[in-house]
Amino acid sequence: MSDHATDPATETFVAHRNLLFTVAYEMLGSAADAEDVLQETWLRWVKVDLGQVSDQRAYLVRITTRQSLNRLRTMKRRREAYVGQWLPEPMLTAPDVAEDVELAESVSMAMMLVLETLSPTERAVFVLREAFDVGYEEIAAALDKSPAAVRQIAHRARQHVDARRPRKAVSSRETRAALESFQRVLETGNPQDLLDVLAPEVVLVSDGGGVKRAALRPVIGAEKVARFMIGGLSKNNHPITVAPTVVNGSPALLVHLDGEIDGVMAFRVEDARITGLYYVRNPEKLSRVESETPLTLR
Known part of the structure; x- marks a missing residue:
């Protein structure tokens, strides 16, 4: 080109x-x-x-x-x-993505996982309509469907997403505060402190792609998630460092093991507690966490 x-x-x-x-x-x-x-x-x-x-x-x-x-x-x-749980590929994003609330929500790990539950056509309609504000006529032309059918699909997809998305928007500052607490816990390894920052119904999804250690199914509940996290750290004989970063428009944590990138932790935070923890360890999905990827809705 x-x-x-x-x-x-x-x-x-x-x-x-x-x-x-x-x-x-x-x-x-x-x-x-x-x-x-x-x-x-x-x-x-x-x-x-x-x-x-x-x-x-x-x-x-x-x-x-x-x-x-x-x-x-x-x-x-x-x-x-695919071996185990599949998570979206995380990307380091520029500060302007985090400042654009609409864009940050649309590419957040939590929203991307919700979109995974839609059919391909529902996902296309929802993304084009809700994120990019594309008109129904234009979407219909792209999908070879009538505008009336597209409206029905959009309504169905919106209901599906609304039932699964976070109940209310959370500021980056609130998310960052929860992550700072979580980071301190990882460094001290105190189980009780970890329970204090996790919501009782927290869900941990980890993606190792069959290459790195990860839970094959979602881990549900604060005590089980705490045991999984603390247990994983205690079994590791190599030095781990955790640093704040911004992934998919939201605060996240970058995990290094022996100086090499080991994974990325993204979060869903509600009422100052972590309700969703998404841990990507699959090496094939970590190529975009060191240099920014430009994103835009316009």
Whole structure:
């Protein structure tokens, strides 16, 4: 693409690249697959007669959506063979993502997991409508459905998501305070202090991809989560360091073992306590936690 820097197709694609990546990532939960979708989008875009396209941004979003849906079906088969729990690929995000409340919520680990419970079509409609404010007519064109059908799908998906999303928005400051307490607990290894920061109904989901130690099923309840975390630390004979970071627009913790990245912990916080703990240890999913990935809804 760099050889054609003055080409109108290239200029338009580059101008909207961050938007297209965000669309694909929210639909797939995988940065690697989102990049593949962008490559496929580009290959189709360069064959388009731009003179026949009235809204180039909408056209690019349409191509990206269709390619993402194709990729989702392939990923479903891949997920069925995945060892243990699957979590979205975490990404280090710029401060402006955290400052954009709407964007931060739409790419948060908690929301990405909720989106995983939707069908591919429901996910596409919800993401395009709720996150990117795409019109029903435009979504209908992207999905080859009628606007009326899209409205019904959007309503169904919204109800599904609303029943599972956090009850109220939590500020980054409140989340950061809970994480600071959690970090101190990890450093001291005091089980009681850990119970104080965990909500009674807390759920821990850990993703090792069959490569790193992780719970094969969600761990539910404060005492069980505390035992899992403290037990894992006590069995480890290597020095562990935990540092604050910002992943998917929200405060998170980056875990190092012997100076190497071992995993990322993302959180869902409600009423100053941790209700969801998402621990990604699969090495294949940790390539985007050291350099920022630009995201945008516009």
